[in-house]
Amino acid sequence: MIHVQNLEKNYTIGTKSYNVLKGVDFKAEEGEFIAVMGPSGSGKSTLLNLLGGLDQPDNGSITINEESIHTMSEKQRTLFRREQIGFIFQNYQLLPNLTVEENVGFPMHAASKKRTDIHQTVSNLLNAVSLTGKEKNYPSQLSGGQQQRVGIARALSMDPPLILADEPTGNLDRKSGTEVLRLLTTLHQEKKLTIIMVTHDVYAASYADRIILIKDGLIESDIRQGEGANTDVMANILAKLNS
Template identity: 40%
Template structure:
């Protein structure tokens, strides 16, 4: 589904070249749920931005279903992004001047979908994420967990093939984090949506099927889940410890 080849990202100054990503090769199959972990400055968010077509690499290729994204112009990339990609951000990116219902519906409204379909999709996803009772409220009236589930519903409403989540639990407490992560896991399994999540947290990463570790702009290690989340968490924690990373206890 998604493949990157010899991906590099560099920033140049008058005196130096800073390598952010260094010769990244990666394949992502349809239906995978992958977490990307690593210390600050490892290149996690830069990689996510390039994979999601928000940023461009210095060199290398990004393929979606064997199509080279670098060969598309800006208009084609924007269309591709609207039709194939959903985003979940740490700070929600909800519009406070709009109700929760209108925030979730926004991508379909922009695409000029019929009102009946928009309403039906909002109701379906709000029930899935457990926020159907909050549709008439405004984001500032919601808890952080409710906001993030509204953002997740908005990301899913266009039926994207892949969801990119950048530290989606970073501003949530443990209960709200668990609720969102369970929704992401179920979303991945029920709708077969590919999920790529950047996180610093072993607890969050344990909900995924695979964890990729980055260090100094390179892919450093990989762990696959056997289906036992607690065992997976312990494996993640052990590797993070050996790499000098910080970990949290799994409850």
């Protein structure tokens, strides 16, 4: 599904150059739920942006479903994102002047899908995220957890095989965050989605099948759930984050 090789990304701010990613290698199989963790500035969000084709690497390669996105033009990357990737954001990124159903259907309208198909897909997705009855509400009329569920439905609207989630529970309290994580887990299992989730939260990461820890621009550890007691895995990750 995903193959990343020797991925490097540098940024220049003023006269200083920063090596954010220093040669990252990993593979993700279809249907995996992967949490990417690391301290602030470790490169985890940069990795997510590169996987989503929102930025270009300085070196290395990214292959998703046998397509090399690092060699694509900007237009090709835009089309690839629209068809192959769903994005979930920490701050939801909902359009405030559109209703719930309009926000969820927006990507399909942009892709010139048939209105009848859009209506049916939106209805099915809102049912899947337990928001039936909220179709005509605006984002300001929803709780944070409900807004994130709208964001998840929108991410699924084009039926992408890959979901990239950037701190999806970062703005939520524990109860709402848990509901979102359980929803992601259910959708992952039912739709056989591949999910890559960046998070600071060990609790959120515990919902994933696999945890990749990035530190100083490199993968420090790659742990699959089930390779030991869950509490031991979490303790190991915490120790490495704090070292």
